[in-house]
Amino acid sequence: MATTSDKAGSKRLTSGADILVQSLINHGVDTIFAYPGGASMPLHQALTRFRDQLRTILPRHEQGGGFAAQGYARSTGKPGVCMATSGPGATNLVTAIADAKLDSVPLIAITGQVNRPAIGSDAFQETPIVEACRGITKHHYLVIDVEDMARVVKEAFHIATSGRPGPVLIDVPKDVQLCNTVPDYDVPMDLPGYYPPHGAPREAQIRQVAAAIKRARRPIIYAGGGVVAADASQELREFSRKTRIPVALTVMGLGCVPNQDPLCLEMLGMHGTVYANYAVDEADLLLALGVRFDDRVTGKVAEFCKHGKIVHIDVDASEINKNKEAHFPIVADVKTALAALNRIAESPDGIDAWLEQIAKWRESDPLGYDDAYEGILQQSAIHELWQLTQDQDTIVTVGVGQHQMWTAQFYKFRSPRTFLSSSGLGTMGFGLPAAIGAKAANPDKLVIDIDGDGSFLMNIQELATCCCEDLPVKVLLLNNQHLGMVVQWEDRFMQGNRAHTYLGPIHHPEAIGQGDGLGPEERYPDFVSIAKGFGCGGASIKKKADLVPAMEEMLAYPGTFVLDVEVPYQEHVLPMIPSGMTVRDLIKK
Ligand SMILES: Cc1ncc(C[n+]2csc(CCOP(=O)(O)OP(=O)(O)O)c2C)c(N)n1
Numbered sequence: 133m134a135t136t137s138d139k140a141g142s143k144r145l146t147s148g149a150d151i152l153v154q155s156l157i158n159h160g161v162d163t164i165f166a167y168p169g170g171a172s173m174p175l176h177q178a179l180t181r182f183r184d185q186l187r188t189i190l191p192r193h194e195q196g197g198g199f200a201a202q203g204y205a206r207s208t209g210k211p212g213v214c215m216a217t218s219g220p221g222a223t224n225l226v227t228a229i230a231d232a233k234l235d236s237v238p239l240i241a242i243t244g245q246v247n248r249p250a251i252g253s254d255a256f257q258e259t260p261i262v263e264a265c266r267g268i269t270k271h272h273y274l275v276i277d278v279e280d281m282a283r284v285v286k287e288a289f290h291i292a293t294s295g296r297p298g299p300v301l302i303d304v305p306k307d308v309q310l311c312n313t314v315p316d317y318d319v320p321m322d323l324p325g326y327y328p329p330h331g332a333p334r335e336a337q338i339r340q341v342a343a344a345i346k347r348a349r350r351p352i353i354y355a356g357g358g359v360v361a362a363d364a365s366q367e368l369r370e371f372s373r374k375t376r377i378p379v380a381l382t383v384m385g386l387g388c389v390p391n392q393d394p395l396c397l398e399m400l401g402m403h404g405t406v407y408a409n410y411a412v413d414e415a416d417l418l419l420a421l422g423v424r425f426d427d428r429v430t431g432k433v434a435e436f437c438k439h440g441k442i443v444h445i446d447v448d449a450s451e452i453n454k455n456k457e458a459h460f461p462i463v464a465d466v467k468t469a470l471a472a473l474n475r476i477a478e479s480p481d482g483i484d485a486w487l488e489q490i491a492k493w494r495e496s497d498p499l500g501y502d503d504a505y506e507g508i509l510q511q512s513a514i515h516e517l518w519q520l521t522q523d524q525d526t527i528v529t530v531g532v533g534q535h536q537m538w539t540a541q542f543y544k545f546r547s548p549r550t551f552l553s554s555s556g557l558g559t560m561g562f563g564l565p566a567a568i569g570a571k572a573a574n575p576d577k578l579v580i581d582i583d584g585d586g587s588f589l590m591n592i593q594e595l596a597t598c599c600c601e602d603l604p605v606k607v608l609l610l611n612n613q614h615l616g617m618v619v620q621w622e623d624r625f626m627q628g629n630r631a632h633t634y635l636g637p638i639h640h641p642e643a644i645g646q647g648d649g650l651g652p653e654e655r656y657p658d659f660v661s662i663a664k665g666f667g668c669g670g671a672s673i674k675k676k677a678d679l680v681p682a683m684e685e686m687l688a689y690p691g692t693f694v695l696d697v698e699v700p701y702q703e704h705v706l707p708m709i710p711s712g713m714t715v716r717d718l719i720k721k
């Protein structure tokens with residue numbers, strides 16, 4: 133961070149807008165995703181004055197900007213920053229803010245607000261955005277005095293990034309942006325009551341856990357996004373190696389242990405592997421690390437790991453005993469806790485029998501798909517893409533739906549922060565803008581959005597951002613012409629009655645569930661023409677033999693490329709534990 137003396141303008145009368153932008157720079161921000169409007173124009177004017185230090189990327193929709201900031205944050209661990217004007221600009225950020233809250237992503241969302249005297253008068257483009265976002269932010273500010281600006285930004289970064297990360301909203305009336313003061317960037321923070329835990333848990337707690345591990349016969353690690361957020365992947369790998377305890381990962385935790393590590397059971401939960409779910413079900417000790425016992429993981433929570441003792445380590449005290457009572461509740465930074473455990477924990481004496489049992493489950497129920505299918509199956513497309521890109525530094529983003537779950541299953545992630553998924557909120561439209569943010573933060577990495585046709589359409593306008601801002605990403609579009617995940621639930625639980633899950637014209641037989649299962653004759657929309665209209669490359673394929681050459685073409689293409697892959701809509705993501713049920717209700721076929 134800059135020192136006082138080199139903070140430009142620190143001794144001069146400076147506008148609120150300039151103080152805010154200078155503060156961003158002081159906090160190491162190099163990129164902001166910002167869409168202007170009347171109430172944020174002074175902020176944008178200030179951004180132009182700092183353009184050599186701070187890149188402003190113009191998304192084509194504020195939600196795209198919010199998700200791009202998340203892509204930046206999720207791929208780097210640094211806070212992502214987005215900005216919008218008041219009213220509709222601000223409300224367009226709401227989904228991205230809620231999304232960041234549920235996945236604990238450090239996000240700074242800045243909004244313009246109407247002039248102070250107009251607040252509360254239903255002025256043009258006025259929305260009480262702080263009120264609207266009260267329950268979906270970690271913290272929120274309405275800056276009513278320019279004297280507060282530098283302190284507010286300092287606190288916002290501290291709150292967004294410390295303890296359990298999350299989104300912080302800063303709402304700035306236009307007249308505050310225009311007021312002048314002499315800023316003090318070293319102003320002390322004023323956050324009474326905010327003391328996120330840091331450092332190691334008590335020695336006695338760690339000794340208790342180590343003793344429980346030593347005694348356990350069937351221990352399992354259940355690790356999630358908290359491990360990634362705490363930058364504790366190395367500690368987790370060491371812990372698992374040392375104790376020989378297998379690891380089941382949440383969607384948010386994928387990559388923190390390589391999927392192909394012999395001790396990795398991959399994803400658990402609703403669409404997790406059979407072996408991960410069986411192992412958790414039979415575990416006598418569950419080491420829950422940086423997780424929140426989400427219902428997509430637990431199913432019927434009372435039955436989840438019913439016979440096991442539970443160690444729950446989390447930096448957020450409010451997670452402990454929230455959904456599932458912990459026998460060993462530990463509020464701590466998971467990195468320091470694991471480092472402490474690694475010093476003393478030993479492998480349980482009888483672990484071999486347990487590992488053999490898990491190996492049997494793995495052998496009898498591996499993840500798989502029908503290799504003989506004559507067209508292209510979603511799973512095989514993802515598998516082939518993984519084969520082609522596994523040796524490169526690759527970041528994968530996804531939308532929400534079947535393609536998301538298949539990516540979690542079949543793209544074998546090796547490192548944290550390489551699989552970016554809207555997991556807690558499950559927001560369609562996340563994939564493309566998140567890829568843009570990841571590319572802006574990691575220009576040398578290959579960034580691929582594996583998307584569904586429904587999800588891609590929700591932020592398709594961001595192809596313009598890819599093209600105009602020179603942020604080349606690849607889109608593997610698994611196009612089943614349907615809202616596939618909802619179709620799957622219709623098929624499984626609603627006798628296949630199609631209720632507005634077909635994405636083509638309503639006169640097609642598919643709209644009422646009378647298609648042939650493969651897809652309509654005429655496909656809609658024409659994604660290749662759309663891609664080309666935005667200045668991107670594109671191709672459409674349906675034959676198996678074309679898959680690998682088309683992917684190679686996409687990867688070799690110098691700019692953004694949309695590869696539209698025709699896939700069937702009656703393929704189901706399996707295994708599946710239906711919502712609210714247990715491992716005994718697991719569907720394998
Ligand atoms: C914004 C939003 N609206 C609705 C949903 C509900 N939903 C979950 S998955 C899904 C279908 C997604 O379709 P698509 O993106 O084509 O992916 P597919 O399942 O076909 O792979 C829907 C509608 C959602 N998750 N997000």
Ligand SMILES: [Mg+2]
Nearest residue numbers: 584585614616
């Ligand atoms: Mg689809």
